[in-house]
Amino acid sequence: CQTGEVAADPQLYDQSYLSPVTIGNSELMLDFDTGSADLWCFSTESPAAQSAGHGLYNPSTGTELDGAFWDITYGDQSAASGNVFADKVVVGGVTATKQAVEAATSVSYEFTEDVASDGLLGLAFSSINTILPQPQTTFFDTVRNSLAKAVFTVDLKKGAAGSYTFGYIDSSKYSGAITYVPVNTANGFWQFTADGYSAGGSDSSTGRGGVAIADTGTSLLYLPASVAKAYYSGIQGATFDFRQGGYTIPCSATPPDFNVAIGGKTFTVPGSYINYAPLRAGSSTCFGGIQADTGIGFSIFGDVFLKAVYAVFDDSGSSPRLGFAAQ
Numbered sequence: 001c002q003t004g005e006v007a008a009d010p011q012l013y014d015q016s017y018l019s020p021v022t023i024g025n026s027e028l029m030l031d032f033d034t035g036s037a038d039l040w041c042f043s044t045e046s047p048a049a050q051s052a053g054h055g056l057y058n059p060s061t062g063t064e065l066d067g068a069f070w071d072i073t074y075g076d077q078s079a080a081s082g083n084v085f086a087d088k089v090v091v092g093g094v095t096a097t098k099q100a101v102e103a104a105t106s107v108s109y110e111f112t113e114d115v116a117s118d119g120l121l122g123l124a125f126s127s128i129n130t131i132l133p134q135p136q137t138t139f140f141d142t143v144r145n146s147l148a149k150a151v152f153t154v155d156l157k158k159g160a161a162g163s164y165t166f167g168y169i170d171s172s173k174y175s176g177a178i179t180y181v182p183v184n185t186a187n188g189f190w191q192f193t194a195d196g197y198s199a200g201g202s203d204s205s206t207g208r209g210g211v212a213i214a215d216t217g218t219s220l221l222y223l224p225a226s227v228a229k230a231y232y233s234g235i236q237g238a239t240f241d242f243r244q245g246g247y248t249i250p251c252s253a254t255p256p257d258f259n260v261a262i263g264g265k266t267f268t269v270p271g272s273y274i275n276y277a278p279l280r281a282g283s284s285t286c287f288g289g290i291q292a293d294t295g296i297g298f299s300i301f302g303d304v305f306l307k308a309v310y311a312v313f314d315d316s317g318s319s320p321r322l323g324f325a326a327q
């Protein structure tokens, strides 16, 4: 029965969180992503112009999956593609002896520029793994039956190292009870229903809830346009800046806390988490941590929300469920 824990190191402005993973005989820093289901990394096969500054996987330690290839495009239109090897992958002591490792032969500039990240480790459902002609399992699905309990947990923090655990829940990491809600796996995501939203101390609802996914690979909190609009209407100097692609606020603002009702419990995102980051270094205008989910089709509970809670991704029962507790 395997269990393990690995650090989640925040990058600048908590834009992403990176964790050490041993693949073959190299240790790489990967972006654990509950919103996708591919484990891919820069490799010795990647063009030097694209992989400069990144740790590389050398497939010589693996066994090529003949004829298998992968090609993924993320919500922000970033993309990567390549071929596939079976190799040993170790995360916090949890070992997958023959994990499908997707070696990149091409990546878009967003990944080239994200020099701290050597790739992604997908933790969504294997049904959306992009390997063809035969999709392969995520790391979690590969090791699931060998774990003490088929769960992983997410404990991200603002501006500090958090952790991911596999195979157990650590009761020292949260306060109060864990509230569980059912997950709909039809789209391959950890998808659930949020009950409602409100801002500040008042319970003045900013809107009814809706369908949402828990996505560690997305930095911000994307909510229905009406909720985002109502939230920023309470902040002096807040505006929707279409040239910046979303709501901005004065960096001097102290946004109100944001409350989310899930499973009958209320979880609070401190207002300071929503004063996300200056548009450019030194700017006095900041990008908002809450943005509209227009065009996506569901809300995305990214790191701005997840770093306010302890989250349990539980596939140990008859159907998957998500648990949330206050940190």
Ligand SMILES: CN(C)c1ccc(C(=O)NN)cc1
Pocket (backbone or CB within 6 Å): 031, 033, 034, 035, 036, 074, 075, 076, 078, 110, 111, 114, 117, 215, 216, 217, 218
């Ligand atoms: C460009 N990079 C680092 C990305 C990383 C993750 C994602 C994503 O949508 N994950 N759910 C998009 C882009």
